Amino acid sequence: MHDHSVDDRAFADEIVVRLRSVLGAGGDAVALHEPCFSGNEWDYVKECLDTAWVSSVGKFVDRFERDLCSITGTAHAVAVVNGTAALHMCLKLAGVEPGDEVLVPALTFVATANAVRYCDAFPHFVDVEERTLGVSPAALRDHLASIADLRAGVCFNRRTGRRIRALVPMHTFGHPVDLDGLLPVATEFGLVVVEDAAESLGSLYRGRHTGNFGCLAALSFNGNKIVTTGGGGAILTNDPDLAWQAKHLTTTGKISHPWRFDHDVVAYNYRLPNLNAALGCAQLETLPEGIERKRELFRRYRAAFSGMSGVRVFEEPTDCRSNYWLQALLLDEDRAVVRDEVLAATNAAGLMTRPAWTPMHYLAPYVGCPRMALPVTESLARRIINVPSSQQLVGGGA
């Protein structure tokens, strides 16, 4: 048993002091992440109301999709109702079929796994690495080498007999995963790559935007993300045929015609309303300065915690430029036992903090799913503490 000693309390109190040195010494409550509306949000949303173009058709949807393409460098973007719906569609378009398995990090938000189940497929959990917080290429390769059979280029799980169709790397807290390491493993085992880029809008891997490396990628514009449309998401792809199908599948499968209602597939009503897209267009205009502020917030945290042992501020992997969507403290392994005391002390001091997600293989719907050994996921889940990350915490604007 760990003795919750004075030393632990001093450690937790020291974290409060150092966070306060960045966030302001007043007793003000500080949220974990708040949206920032400092640009044309009011004007664009008002324009929708004034013109009555509020729903699923309108110029802001088209503009939002074009703006996403220019920011991410992908050829096509299809705006949808949320990031989970975007992931669901990406997996369907990637050819995930009922009874397949899809490789998903155990350290992620539950939506990644849920989207797999919406396809009646099964998530197969893989470990992450501490350097990126994302899927570990080495662990994945070792695991597949021991459990997978390649038959005519198609990957099968020897233990379950199921086809393993796709890999969904996730860019945790905005930090790009090791794509140079993962893509060759995916190729070797015939896996389609779908990026869960829900958290990484604006993050670059070797100068290229995340979401540009897989066959398809999903973005989220939920209220807590770096850009919000209230609720929203997008599908990114460089493949024109997949882009057409993405639009078709998310707009009820309607065959374009001035008055006829013909539908050639069972499809979805997942299109983003114009009202939400209007908010998104304004948000994208201020994304570059938002990222600059988040990167500055990271530098302030790093300076504040330099010289404190037992904890560090998570820093973007080499060769990456992260959006630093959510800032994270990483406790040393021998301090993991103090995590809850740190969470209690910081929240009691009005500084909202929280642990990382409960790993997927501990969640009731997913306990029985196939997985590899997950030591790094389990260690990180004990040691990560997310700390206040709103861009407004760095001055120079609203």
Ligand SMILES: *Cc1c(COP(=O)(O)O)cnc(C)c1O
């Ligand atoms: C936010 C998020 C999603 C889901 O996006 P929603 O818009 O909330 O549906 C999926 N994956 C990850 C990793 C996320 O952080």
